[in-house]
Amino acid sequence: EIVMTQSPATLSVSPGERATLSCRASQSVSSNLAWYQQKPGQAPRLLIYGASIRATGIPARFSGSGSGTEFTLTISILQSEDFAVYYCQQYNNWPLITFGQGTRLEIK
Amino acid sequence: EVQLVESGGGLVKPGGSLRLSCAASGFTFSSYSMNWVRQAPGKGLEWVSSISSSSSYIYYADSVKGRFTISRDNAKNSLYLQMNSLRAEDTAVYYCARDSPGLMGVIDYWGQGTLVTVSS
Numbered sequence: 001e002i003v004m005t006q007s008p009a010t011l012s013v014s015p016g017e018r019a020t021l022s023c024r025a026s027q028s029v030s031s032n033l034a035w036y037q038q039k040p041g042q043a044p045r046l047l048i049y050g051a052s053i054r055a056t057g058i059p060a061r062f063s064g065s066g067s068g069t070e071f072t073l074t075i076s077i078l079q080s081e082d083f084a085v086y087y088c089q090q091y092n093n094w095p096l097i098t099f100g101q102g103t104r105l106e107i108k
Numbered sequence: 109e110v111q112l113v114e115s116g117g118g119l120v121k122p123g124g125s126l127r128l129s130c131a132a133s134g135f136t137f138s139s140y141s142m143n144w145v146r147q148a149p150g151k152g153l154e155w156v157s158s159i160s161s162s163s164s165y166i167y168y169a170d171s172v173k174g175r176f177t178i179s180r181d182n183a184k185n186s187l188y189l190q191m192n193s194l195r196a197e198d199t200a201v202y203y204c205a206r207d208s209p210g211l212m213g214v215i216d217y218w219g220q221g222t223l224v225t226v227s228s
Contacts, residue, residue, distance in 0.1 A: 032213070034213075034214050034215075036153075036215075042220075043203055043218035043219060043220055043221060044153065044203075044215075044218055045218075046208070046214065046215060046216050049208065049211060049214045050211075055216065087152065087153055089153070089213075089215075091211070091212065091213025091214055094212045094213035095155075095158045095167035095212070095213065096155070096167075096169075097155045097213045098155065099152055099153040099154070099155070100152070101152045102152050102153075
């Protein structure tokens with residue numbers, strides 16, 4: 001099983017600032033990495049796939065980078081609606097897809 | 109508009125059974141692989157099971173293998189999860205989730221989830 005580790009567990013950032021979230025895979029997943037956003041009481045929403053490709057309708061302030069074992073999700077100018085929990089997920093080892101434990105992005 | 113609506117969750121005793129359903133609409137259900145993904149209270153996401161569009165390929169997480177059975181009825185645009193021998197650690201919100209076209213393992217739509225509570 002490929003273990004996905006996200007850091008930090010909680011990130012406190014002020015609106016209008018930049019947020020950088022990290023995700024590390026226990027072995028290479030190439031670029032087969034997705035990011036999801038989940039707000040309280042809601043289902044996850046796909047943000048990024050292929051490590052850096054924004055999903056349909058996702059604002060340009062969300063960007064992803066990385067390959068192999070190290071990945072980053074950057075939110076360039078935080079809006080109030082961006083405060084949520086973010087999960088990375090590898091699908092290189094499909095069907096055994098695995099998620100990180102999540103990073104909670106909170107208002108500073 | 110793509111919609112996935114789960115039902116069938118509830119309270120069940122350890123060792124009991126439950127069948128979850130997911131009604132799909134707004135897309136050609138028979139063309140997509142589907143998944144069940146769960147989330148224990150206050151915890152992260154865990155993939156449970158996948159089924160290909162024609163049910164030819166079925167996969168399970170080790171944690172549920174031998175106890176859960178995924179199935180689908182393309183004529184009814186429905187996905188199912190039969191859960192037997194339930195344990196306390198199966199307590200979670202269960203999401204019905206669609207694979208993105210051509211990207212196996214990338215989930216582009218999720219239902220709102222149904223809560224399964226296993227407790228005596």
